[in-house]
Amino acid sequence: MPQLASFDLSSRFSTLATTTAKLEVQLGRLRLRNPILVASGTFGYAREMAAFVDFAKIGGIIPKTITPVGRIGNPPPRTVETASGMLNSIGLDNDGLDTFITKHIPYLTSLAAPAFANIAGRTIEEYAEMARRLDEFPQLAGLELNISCPNVTGGVDFGTNPESAEKVVRSVREACSLPVVAKLTPNVTDITAVAKAAAAGGADAVSLVNTFQGMAINWRKRKPVLGNVLGGLSGPAIKPLALRCVYQVAKAVDIPIIGIGGISTIDDVMEFLVAGASAVQIGTANFYNPGVSARLVDELAAILAAEDCSDIHEIIGSIHRPPATGC
Amino acid sequence: MVANTSGECGMVPHADQHQARVLAQRVLAHGTYAVRIDARELSTNILPGQFFMIRPATGTDPLLGRPFALYDTIVDDHGDVTAFEFAYHVIGKMTGLMSHWEPGEQVELWGPLGNGFPVYTGKHLLCVGGGIGYTPFLAVARETLGLRKYGNKPSRYENFQPAKVTLAYGVQSKRHRADLSDFESMGTMPLLISTDDGSEGRAGFVTETVRELLDSSHEDRPDGVYCCGPEPMMYTVARLCRDARVPCWLSLETPMACGFGACFSCVTRVKTDDGWDYRRTCIEGPIFPADSLAYDGV
Ligand SMILES: Cc1cc2nc3c(=O)[nH]c(=O)nc-3n(C[C@H](O)[C@H](O)[C@H](O)COP(=O)(O)OP(=O)(O)OC[C@H]3O[C@@H](n4cnc5c(N)ncnc54)[C@H](O)[C@@H]3O)c2cc1C
Ligand SMILES: Cc1cc2nc3c(=O)[nH]c(=O)nc-3n(C[C@H](O)[C@H](O)[C@H](O)COP(=O)(O)O)c2cc1C
Ligand code: FES
Numbered sequence: 001m002p003q004l005a006s007f008d009l010s011s012r013f014s015t016l017a018t019t020t021a022k023l024e025v026q027l028g029r030l031r032l033r034n035p036i037l038v039a040s041g042t043f044g045y046a047r048e049m050a051a052f053v054d055f056a057k058i059g060g061i062i063p064k065t066i067t068p069v070g071r072i073g074n075p076p077p078r079t080v081e082t083a084s085g086m087l088n089s090i091g092l093d094n095d096g097l098d099t100f101i102t103k104h105i106p107y108l109t110s111l112a113a114p115a116f117a118n119i120a121g122r123t124i125e126e127y128a129e130m131a132r133r134l135d136e137f138p139q140l141a142g143l144e145l146n147i148s149c150p151n152v153t154g155g156v157d158f159g160t161n162p163e164s165a166e167k168v169v170r171s172v173r174e175a176c177s178l179p180v181v182a183k184l185t186p187n188v189t190d191i192t193a194v195a196k197a198a199a200a201g202g203a204d205a206v207s208l209v210n211t212f213q214g215m216a217i218n219w220r221k222r223k224p225v226l227g228n229v230l231g232g233l234s235g236p237a238i239k240p241l242a243l244r245c246v247y248q249v250a251k252a253v254d255i256p257i258i259g260i261g262g263i264s265t266i267d268d269v270m271e272f273l274v275a276g277a278s279a280v281q282i283g284t285a286n287f288y289n290p291g292v293s294a295r296l297v298d299e300l301a302a303i304l305a306a307e308d309c310s311d312i313h314e315i316i317g318s319i320h321r322p323p324a325t326g327c
Numbered sequence: 328m329v330a331n332t333s334g335e336c337g338m339v340p341h342a343d344q345h346q347a348r349v350l351a352q353r354v355l356a357h358g359t360y361a362v363r364i365d366a367r368e369l370s371t372n373i374l375p376g377q378f379f380m381i382r383p384a385t386g387t388d389p390l391l392g393r394p395f396a397l398y399d400t401i402v403d404d405h406g407d408v409t410a411f412e413f414a415y416h417v418i419g420k421m422t423g424l425m426s427h428w429e430p431g432e433q434v435e436l437w438g439p440l441g442n443g444f445p446v447y448t449g450k451h452l453l454c455v456g457g458g459i460g461y462t463p464f465l466a467v468a469r470e471t472l473g474l475r476k477y478g479n480k481p482s483r484y485e486n487f488q489p490a491k492v493t494l495a496y497g498v499q500s501k502r503h504r505a506d507l508s509d510f511e512s513m514g515t516m517p518l519l520i521s522t523d524d525g526s527e528g529r530a531g532f533v534t535e536t537v538r539e540l541l542d543s544s545h546e547d548r549p550d551g552v553y554c555c556g557p558e559p560m561m562y563t564v565a566r567l568c569r570d571a572r573v574p575c576w577l578s579l580e581t582p583m584a585c586g587f588g589a590c591f592s593c594v595t596r597v598k599t600d601d602g603w604d605y606r607r608t609c610i611e612g613p614i615f616p617a618d619s620l621a622y623d624g625v
Binding site: 041042043044047048049051052064072073076077078079080081083084085086088090093235236264284286287288289290291 | 341342344382387388389392437581582584587588589590591592594604605
């Protein structure tokens with residue numbers, strides 16, 4: 001395994017707002033100026049968001065998943081709104097690793113926010129090969145492994161089997177020196193087992209959750225609504241489910257957790273932090289409130305000040321500690 | 328046939344997110360309304376055929392914004408653009424809710440989005456609107472006739488020559504037919520109405536009107552077509568134009584979740600060197616030259 005380099009991005013990308021509370025968080029080898037990141041597949045390749053978001057504010061950017069070669073994606077309709085949520089079956093529509101390297105990395109790494117790459121492969125070797133190629137870009141903040149996409153058939157579903165999850169994480173760790181985050185699917189009986197396996201494989205952190213598998217039906221036509229029949233549910237509707245996952249995983253593993261799922265308000269952020277997440281990712285909310293991520297950073301600073309809290313670590317995981325240690 | 332003013336079109340939207348208020352709402356036809364929104368900045372920047380996304384300022388159901396095209400901008404006595412209007416037809420959750428919006432209602436919106444119609448530099452532009460699809464053509468007509476400027480980029484009007492504009496408007500029946508007085512007030516613009524059931528104007532689909540105009544040999548024959556409406560109608564118009572060798576642009580209405588390129592849900596098939604690829608309608612469109620689309624399943 002490569003030597004554990006430390007990636008302290010908190011000084012290269014320091015929080016601009018003058019705040020009293022310390023917002024910096026540590027995710028394994030990775031140190032970030034604040035815990036508000038944006039989720040893969042909901043922020044394009046960041047270009048699309050430039051009109052709405054001051055990148056200098058947010059904690060980090062996770063662009064859309066890339067695969068070794070381009071994929072055309074699923075037939076439309078690819079999304080449909082549901083009660084306080086949405087289903088998607090985009091199907092990893094992307095132009096592949098080469099285009100990511102030539103077209104997106106130069107832009108992403110020029111921004112005033114740490115940028116990750118999010119990768120998916122069909123085999124362990126594909127993950128490792130992508131990691132080797134991306135290792136040439138130490139300007140990247142890290143790799144997030146999408147081992148959890150519910151919209152792609154044909155490949156092995158690494159995220160539902162602890163053994164293969166551990167193997168894929170280990171092979172990526174061996175192939176590159178960037179910090180590694182394993183992104184977990186909630187579509188399993190016991191998410192803590194996969195989280196433990198990712199930790200054993202050497203993940204710096206786990207991020208959870210990806211979308212919950214679901215479907216929508218047009219009963220008049222006796223047909224599914226989505227072109228791909230099944231899709232993944234996201235948005236405010238899944239927040240309690242995602243919060244439960246973070247709470248359970250926080251009890252089960254020692255590595256840091258990035259909470260994802262229906263987060264759109266500062267109260268949502270605080271709930272995930274209290275449940276044990278060291279950072280969060282904003283997903284679907286970017287679609288219906290495009291400037292929300294940067295605003296949440298301001299609101300986080302304000303709420304910590306109002307709570308008389310000097311360091312965000314007093315909040316993180318506080319539900320798992322005796323009351324006296326909270327602020 | 329069109330001035331290329333959209334070199335930087337799409338990809339990076341020049342948009343902004345705003346909170347605004349509903350100023351007024353009026354009925355245009357059965358189940359069809361025009362809403363006036365107090366959003367000065369967006370109104371000043373938006374071009375004919377561009378759209379924006381709108382949702383209530385609070386709540387999570389409905390969750391996502393919905394796309395609507397510019398109907399017209401509102402200009403005060405000093406010639407300043409102060410607000411804009413869009414027109415919509417009630418079809419579901421959000422539009423049903425919108426029909427109850429009262430003046431003062433707080434809304435969240437982001438835009439302008441998409442490329443908009445190109446500036447028309449031919450002699451006779453035919454606009455073909457099916458159902459609610461006619462609404463973008465009020466601003467198109469005002470601009471093409473030289474009656475109003477939109478957006479804040481002077482380059483769009485350099486060497487601008489007003490052209491003749493005709494509207495071919497097709498609708499189910501007289502009951503659904505929109506109040507076209509905003510178009511009539513422009514004076515010289517021919518309005519050709521057709522209804523599916525023959526209750527007003529020409530009986531049958533609007534595509535028959537288009538076929539006749541393209542077949543005519545004198546000045547009625549358009550040298551360019553802009554089209555917006557249900558997909559089967561648009562693709563029929565596209566085929567007629569292809570056969571008549573008249574350039575045609577379609578304004579697609581693929582369902583959208585974000586409107587600015589982040590979600591990849593709004594894709595349509597665009598021709599490429601080796602077949603076709605799914606492209607995002609919200610940033611590469613919504614207006615496409617018809618011959619760039621792989622609608623016949625290339
Ligand atoms: C660029 C663009 C510009 C548009 N401009 C206008 C406009 O100026 N005026 C206007 O009235 N409408 C316009 N539309 C369509 C408008 O966005 C939809 O009618 C609206 O989103 C419906 O929302 P809803 O919540 O009422 O319907 P929903 O409850 O979301 O849907 C009701 C039913 O309609 C179907 N549906 C939803 N959206 C579409 C669509 N776009 N095409 C076909 N079927 C659909 C759904 O599948 C469902 O069956 C535009 C669309 C686009 C993409
Ligand atoms: C339209 C859409 C596309 C997505 N694409 C990806 C993707 O490419 N890779 C990935 O790891 N997650 C993807 N996700 C999952 C999100 O990153 C996130 O895990 C999930 O939506 C839950 O968070 P949310 O409720 O805040 O959206 C996608 C989600 C949506 C809604
Ligand atoms: S609507 Fe989201 S990418 Fe076009």
